[in-house]
Amino acid sequence: IDFINKNVIVNQFTGEIISTSTSPFKGLAYLVRTLHIGKGHYIWATLLFISCLAILFFIYSGFAITLKRRKKSVNPFAKEVCEYIVLVGTEGGSTREFARAVHDDLLRQGKRSYIADMNDFGNYPQLEQLLIFASTYGDGDAPMTGTRFAELWKKHPIVQSFGYTVVGFGSLSYPEFCRFAKEVDVLLAKEPQAKAMTPLHTISDQSVDAFRQWAEKWSATQDLNLRLPSDFLTRKKRKRTELTVVERTPVMDDDIFLVRLKPLKNVAFESGDLLGITPADGRERLYSIAKYREEIWLSVKLVAQGVVSNLLNDLPIGETLRAVIEPNPNFHFPKKAPQVVCIANGAGMAPFLGMIEENTDKKPLTLVWGCRREASLELYRPYIDPYIEEGKISTYWQAVSREGDKFYVQDIIHREGSFFANLLAEGGVVMICGSMAMLKAVKETLEEVCHFHLRKPLSYFENNGQIKTDCY
Incomplete structure (x- = not known):
């Protein structure tokens, strides 16, 4: 028979104890186990519980301190004391690399510089120079980190005199080249206390040479010598x-x-x-x-x-x-949204084929497909019809623009305005993939729907992440 602190051999018929052996180690092990699990007294159990909470707190605070230090390493000075404010409007993040190179060199030269997204524009009491690096998304639209800039600019007026420069990023292959940057430049030029240090400078296809030309011109106005590292735009080699x-x-x-x-x-x-x-x-x-x-x-x-x-x-x-x-x-399928609408035309159907295939939970999903002729649907019918039968597509609307009633995608949105308004109000997501012309028409119609039914601009839902686009 094994006890806590000894072993006993007993005659199984007479009950006579034949031998007894003690084990100090077993007693110590039992004591350690008792202390470890808090058994024995509620005071000790309470102390152990507090210790567990303390460990969790130290883990959290350690991560928080690390993140705070990293943030400070980007902006060692508070925005309230900085004379140079660098604002970035970007969709994918590449424009930020240009802005960060300028910001880092200003810090190297002993200047107090602060870098932030255009959507974080606020009060800068010591502002002397405002540098804006803005890309253009889609058909001349504001990028993801710049959609609220015009609104914030009116909300936080700058009262002191300041200099500014706007650098636009885009591609000459698109007709609305750098349109957002041009709109920002016009907005700033209307301020009487603002002075343009350089004319609007546009850069196509992330040209480093064109960016260095701007840096030389702007540096001359500040009596500075920006030294941009030769490899500041070096991309990690993609596999x-x-x-x-x-x-x-x-x-x-x-x-x-x-x-x-x-x-x-x-x-x-x-x-x-x-x-x-x-x-x-x-x-x-x-x-x-x-x-x-x-x-x-x-x-x-x-x-x-x-x-x-x-x-x-x-x-x-x-x-x-x-x-x-x-x-x-x-542009991934939103797993937590209560319902989703997928809008596509042309070759924009591709990602939705995979997303709908993976909708095994049968989340309410509406597919809106725009094509020129009924024959265009034959390419996707072998997939769409089974999806409807399996319940992976709950609603299907089709717009044919060259035959029959000659409907466009935006006509369906206008017709089903109350449906789209309710979907957005309840946290649903609208995903759009296809041509830029279709995207522009869809967003204009959604803007009308939001104002009429919800008394809110479309940008409100875009900022909530309820409008996802991937257009070309």
């Missing part, structure tokens, strides 16, 4: 993934076809991420992807002079393609 062409559909109506690619190695990705393909001309093209049964699906519009679209259309089955999978978390 390329090898993909095998498994299937490619014929080119259908609207010149669109599907391509199915299988990664040769295990790689993590989600529907809504981007596939970057760089042809011989060196300029990367990005395609929104669907994760469909662990494969990558692309919906491609064949363009007569399109280098990559023709490349994908000509690749034989079994051929290997090397590309970069770029995470795009801002």
Whole structure:
């Protein structure tokens, strides 16, 4: 018989104790165990409970202190004491690298500089120089970190005289090149106490040379010599993934076809991420992807002079393609939203094919599809019809613009205005993928719906993350 502190051998028939052996170690082990679990007295148990809470507090405070130190390392001075304020409007983060290079060099030269997003604009009592680095998103729209700047500019007027400069980032391949930066420059020019230190400077395709030209001009107005590091825009080398062409559909109506690619190695990705393909001309093209049964699906519009679209259309089955999978978390399916609307036209259906496939919980999902002719739907009908039968699509609306009633996507939104208003009011999410022209029309109609039904601007829901877009 094993006791806490001894072992006893007993005759099983007579009950006679044959031998007894003590074990001090067993007694000590029992004592340690008793103290460890708080057994024995409520005071000791209470002390142990407080100790557990203290450990959790120290873990939390340690992380909090680390994050605070990192934040201070970016802005060692409080914004209230800084003469140089650097504001950034960016969608993907690349513009911030330019702004950060200027901010860091100002600090190196002993200047008190503060860097923040344009959406964080506030009161700067010691402001002398305002530097704004603004990219343009989509069809001339404000980027994600600059959507509220105009509103905040009116809310926090600057009373003292100050100098400013605006640097716009974009691509000359888009008709609305740097439109947001131009609008910001006009806004600042209206202030009588503001003085432009340099004219609006625009930069296409993140040209470092063009940025250095601006830096030289602005430095001269400040009696400074900005020394930008030669590698400040060096990108981390992105790993390329090898993909095998498994299937490619014929080119259908609207010149669109599907391509199915299988990664040769295990790689993590989600529907809504981007596939970057760089042809011989060196300029990367990005395609929104669907994760469909662990494969990558692309919906491609064949363009007569399109280098990559023709490349994908000509690749034989079994051929290997090397590309970069770029995470795009801002366009992933919102798992916590009560319901979702997916709006697409043209080749914008691709990511939604994967998202709807993964809607196994049958979350209320409305698909709005815009095409020119009924025949355009044949490419996606083998997927959409089963999704509807399985309950993965709860509502399906189709707009055909060249046949029948000649409806556009925005006409459906206008017709179902109360539905979209209720969805946004209840925390639902609207996802839009397709052409920039469609996006512009959809946002204009949603703006009208929000004002009429909800008495709020569309920007309110955009800032809440309820409008997700990936358009081209």
